[in-house]
Ligand SMILES: Nc1ncnc2c1ncn2[C@@H]1O[C@H](COP(=O)(O)OP(=O)(O)OP(=O)(O)O)[C@@H](O)[C@H]1O
């Protein structure tokens with residue numbers, strides 16, 4: 001306080017006391033502050049500079065995305081010119097075995113079909129496994145978890161998202177795959193073999209099923225933390241409304257919470273799908289890496305990301321390289337669309353609910 | 359038909375905050391009973407103790423006995439069955455936004471597994487007529503969502519939702535506090551009609567409203583029940599000085 005007083009040797013005594021005697025007592029105090037603020041001017045230039053800087057930062061993201069897209073398009077021209085849209089669905093017939101062949105770099109045959117198939121199968125399998133678990137975790141954490149456990153538990157689920165995928169891959173290779181090989185796969189063949197989705201042609205334990213499981217573990221934290229977010233955005237009055245009708249806890253969660261949060265939960269699931277589609281390392285390590293299409297989930301396959309990671313460094317012919325880039329382009333476009341859609345859904349739910357409505 | 363409510367030595371806490379202290383009163387069956395008192399005195403807490411909603415708050419605690427229709431709801435019953443018999447209308451309308459008007463009203467029955475279409479239709483119509491909303495919504499029962507109605511319509515929808523499960527007691531926590539005079543008088547008419555079939559407990563800040571709809575009135579102050587008597591007596595000749603001060607507007 002004393003410092004401020006020193007810096008005000010010339011107050012403006014004339015107007016204040018003359019017009020309002022009551023305000024006179026207050027007048028000397030704020031005047032230094034007022035003069036200090038006035039001396040700062042209108043700050044227009046720094047404001048402008050800040051704005052330009054921020055716009056540049058935001059634009060850089062667009063530029064990066066555009067550059068990636070441009071590069072992928074240019075680099076994949078060769079395949080596009082040669083096979084066009086057929087690249088995504090043709091199969092070649094092997095002259096010797098008369099079996100369909102999709103990917104034969106030696107003879108220059110390239111089709112993306114087995115990789116698209118592998119990506120879709122492993123991703124949807126992972127959703128099938130992860131969604132019930134993730135929603136269960138979210139329900140437990142938001143609605144039933146005792147306060148003491150909540151923080152450590154949500155911290156742990158969140159931590160799952162921070163583990164590098166190579167570690168998941170290693171774990172899958174050393175723990176999951178042997179487990180599948182010895183116990184789970186034989187059991188599946190025995191009990192569900194009739195469906196045709198499980199056969200014993202592949203004794204390694206690798207394949208679509210193994211990658212589906214490891215993907216499920218990897219997308220679990222994303223889906224559950226977003227689901228938790230949209231669930232907490234549901235106002236408390238909705239829960240009370242259901243409870244007051246005589247609902248049990250599960251009925252309250254189903255009608256009062258999940259039903260109100262469903263669009264956001266779908267968004268969370270699609271965001272998980274986006275992650276699963278593009279996941280590379282862990283999948284490459286356990287999917288088996290054979291460019292084939294099998295009905296059995298226990299068979300070896302490959303995925304879009306896996307084939308690029310596996311073959312790009314060794315691709316010698318221009319056509320081979322171009323085919324890989326075209327697969328990358330397809331993956332790029334699909335993941336962007338899936339993620340944009342998911343974000344839109346999550347946003348649609350969390351937007352209209354300010355925190356005071358809870 | 360409604361049932362009577364006997365409250366004995368009811369105490370309630372929010373954490374360390376002793377919100378209700380030694381409440382004793384008998385609420386008669388098939389009448390409307392009003393609860394008045396300054397903001398924060400514990401009226402909402404009290405009605406929430408009557409259907410065991412109070413304990414859904416993790417920091418809340420309650421002791422004492424509440425007998426509804428002769429049965430102690432804290433000793434002899436589970437919260438879920440009590441809430442099926444004791445309907446509640448909240449201070450702020452809270453319809454289910456993702457459900458149609460029809461499903462909002464039918465929610466309580468559907469929740470409990472009632473699936474007979476024809477009877478559901480009848481219950482929905484009867485409840486909406488009882489809550490004076492039927493004429494305004496009958497054409498888009500299944501087209502419009504609960505959230506698309508106006509605030510007053512939403513509150514009447516919530517009343518219909520509570521009536522649909524045919525409760526014995528209806529608790530209304532300031533049901534008209536957010537409503538315009540027209541909607542308010544509709545709800546008052548409604549309480550007037552309903553009280554022959556239900557036991558109604560209504561919290562209100564509006565003294566005229568209490569005087570208009572209720573036979574009995576209780577005055578709360580700082581977590582205690584200061585006076586409970588016939589509405590006429592409370593408003594014309596209260597026996598406690600504090601009640602008189604409150605209703606004449608000298609404080610609160
Ligand atoms: N959820 C809660 N958590 C903690 N304390 C609460 C909570 N709800 C109410 N209280 C406290 O309990 C006391 C009684 O609150 P209550 O809501 O019953 O008052 P009220 O009479 O209904 O007031 P109003 O007329 O404003 O609705 C208040 O002191 C309030 O601070």
Ligand SMILES: [Mg+2]
Nearest residue numbers: 401402449531
């Ligand atoms: Mg209240």
